Amino acid sequence: MDGEARASSRARRAPRPKPGLDILEARIGHVFADKTLLARALTHVSKAGGSGRIGSYQRLEFLGDRVLGLAIADLLYAAFPGADEGDLSRRLAGLVRRETCAAVARAWDVGPHLALGPGEVQGGGRRNQTILADACEAILGAVFLDAGYATAKATVDAAFAPATDTAAPRGRDAKSALQEWAMARGLAIPLYEVAERSGPDHAPRFRIAVRVDGIEPGYGDGPSKRLAEQEAARSVLEREGIAAGETIPSAEAPNETDEGRNPDA
Numbered sequence: 001m002d003g004e005a006r007a008s009s010r011a012r013r014a015p016r017p018k019p020g021l022d023i024l025e026a027r028i029g030h031v032f033a034d035k036t037l038l039a040r041a042l043t044h045v046s047k048a049g050g051s052g053r054i055g056s057y058q059r060l061e062f063l064g065d066r067v068l069g070l071a072i073a074d075l076l077y078a079a080f081p082g083a084d085e086g087d088l089s090r091r092l093a094g095l096v097r098r099e100t101c102a103a104v105a106r107a108w109d110v111g112p113h114l115a116l117g118p119g120e121v122q123g124g125g126r127r128n129q130t131i132l133a134d135a136c137e138a139i140l141g142a143v144f145l146d147a148g149y150a151t152a153k154a155t156v157d158a159a160f161a162p163a164t165d166t167a168a169p170r171g172r173d174a175k176s177a178l179q180e181w182a183m184a185r186g187l188a189i190p191l192y193e194v195a196e197r198s199g200p201d202h203a204p205r206f207r208i209a210v211r212v213d214g215i216e217p218g219y220g221d222g223p224s225k226r227l228a229e230q231e232a233a234r235s236v237l238e239r240e241g242i243a244a245g246e247t248i249p250s251a252e253a254p255n256e257t258d259e260g261r262n263p264d265a
Contacts, residue, residue, distance in 0.1 A: 046117030057138035064141030101133035
């Protein structure tokens with residue numbers, strides 16, 4: 001009996017096989033002609049072995065960062081013909097920031113596909129915001145090399161939301177700003193829940209409701225739970241006049257951690 005228990009315990013600890021890259025390709029919306037590009041885009045420096053940084057996703061991340069910036073600028077220029085440079089720059093900064101890239105990587109469910117060293121695996125690297133954001137940019141760089149700018153831009157168009165006002169009030173993340181506002185008034189921390197989920201598994205859409213004691217719920221839509229939560233928080237801030245100029249007290253909101261964040265967020 002003890003032998004069976006030990007065997008069962010070893011089976012539970014054994015690493016699970018990674019899902020096929022074809023599943024990730026379906027979520028990204030691009031089938032790679034050169035599969036090695038996608039494999040490299042998923043390889044963290046801790047797993048690159050003797051090739052070190054050259055064998056990791058870092059060079060592709062550098063390229064993808066530039067591809068993303070150009071594609072988003074292209075998107076915004078077409079989507080907001082009446083916007084001035086300042087407005088376009090603000091929106092650009094919101095869409096290319098680390099949090100947004102990490103949210104896109106989560107929507108693609110990149111985590112299980114990452115090639116990480118043992119230390120990064122044990123440290124929660126598959127949910128680490130920085131690693132996910134870097135991998136997102138590396139994947140875009142890989143798409144660009146594999147199929148050119150038009151395909152890379154189509155990937156960005158499908159994954160990022162140019163119509164979303166991603167600038168946080170007074171430089172703050174919208175969820176953090178709403179939480180600070182509620183805490184300063186002795187209210188409970190805002191609660192977020194999925195009101196509706198639609199779309200296929202590889203391109204889901206979420207409608208999130210945020211509830212704060214004493215005021216009407218706010219709603220937000222997005223390609224990931226995290227982006228939809230940000231939009232829901234922003235809708236409350238704007239409706240309550242906070243984004244229009246009300247000072248948010250300086251109470252520090254607890255930081256979200258990678259370990260505590262839902263992988264689907």
